[in-house]
Amino acid sequence: MGLPNASGDLSTEVEVDAFRRLFPLRFFEKHLLESIRPDARPLGRARDTTIALGAVASANGSALAKIGSTTMLAAIKMEVMAPSIETPDEGCIAIDFHMPPICSPIVRPGRPAEAAPVVAKQLSDTILSSGMINLKELSLVSGKAAWMAYLDIYCLDADGALFDAALLAAVAAFSHLEIPVVSLNDDGKIVLSEEQGLSDREPVNKEKRKVNLGSIPFSLTCILHKNYILADPTAEEESIMETSVTVVLDSSSQLLSLYKPGGAVLAYTSAIQDCIALTRQRVKELQKILEEAISGMEVD
């Protein structure tokens, strides 16, 4: 697995695994000298990414996103609520990120993961400030009723780059979202119409419609280690080399976030420019994957 004298017998494999556990940094550095990583990826390449839309049938919009082994399930439920007084013609989005104990051996049932509230807040800030969803589209009757979208993202397998996978799942779920048909009943309340053409009530929105997405944000996390920049780290890489930079760009190349929370390695201008260049490439890859997933659903 990267070492030149790997023969077929068991003792050499055991030695490689032991070396990997006992001296993880040296194991990685031996690979970095050859410009490759233990899973045979070149330094700038992200892992294989897949998106499956409509993973949760009971939700109004859902998606399952996988980047390598990191798996995120996003689901959106819509509810009608009264809009706030300051913004009478705007709806609302509530974003929550959960890391249940299934995702990683570090997360135990009584003790929530440290990363969970941080990723939840970052996601919330990024999605709301990106302008992907225009909140005025979520309004039903100005001042009286508006949609509240509850976006829940569950991490099923935490293998590094949690924010990237979560953002991708959220964006895919929004692109799959269909706003249900509702109508105003005699009490003045909004109810879900089960079938069209049956009721004599006037439907408030005529048919299930998709949300218009503005510019979609995509992100890439990179790890800085000495002079190397590794794109899309696994959990093992993140735990050994702690300095990470997450760049979020939208489809018009505007910078939504450049997040570098501390870390022993200082980021100079050249390193930041390289990270941004890697993110631009990744944005194009992710846009293609998302478009293929959407057009795959429409054919059905």
Next chain:
Amino acid sequence: MEVDREDGRSQNQLRPLACSRSILHRAHGSASWSQGDTKVLAAVYGPRAGTKKNENPEKACIEVIWKPKTGQIGKLEKEYEMILKRTLQSICILTVNPNTTTSVMIQVVNDDGALLPSAINAACMALVDAGIPMRHLAVAICCCVARSGLVILDPTKLEEQKMKAFAYLVFPNLVHSVLPEGSPSVQGEPIENGIITSVTHGTMSVDDYFYCLERGRAASTKLSDFLRRNLQQQPTNSSKAG
């Protein structure tokens, strides 16, 4: 291009800075930092024996507790705790006291913009007051990008909310070298140009961000000078009999 700021400051002008150390008697180190009306109190207790369960016992561990001025502790406070913890871990020399925990408590006294940078500055001064070994200090600054593309420094809360984007940047402080070859540099850039931490909010173009970095670096030299002067002053004699 001039921009009108409500308190009459120019684009690159910081608010008046004030810092006092050793204000809390029970804490091993403490500092209060204020930038204009934003005031933060930091206290350091440690090093104490033992580390938390998931932490590496071969290194010292830093724990941060952030208390907001009002309200319950939520995701924002947890995020600030994590950013502060990782920033302080990168400036402290963790191998000097292995298997110990140093607790840093941050209490927000007033929030008028640039809260996280003030907290980082306060935490650094408190760590110096406690005598925790550090490689260099961290100097934190907030830069705002206006819709016209202009970058202003050290915004108040109103300015932060009006602007299209802002960035919190943390740099290592300026090194005054006594060696003839000057301060160390990496890849041709001096050490104080590297970023320790960067957190941005809102949408800006990539060029705006690099412009913020330049402005932030220039401001960080002023902040470094202020820190150096403040630390070089003699601490006040707390004994009344003296």
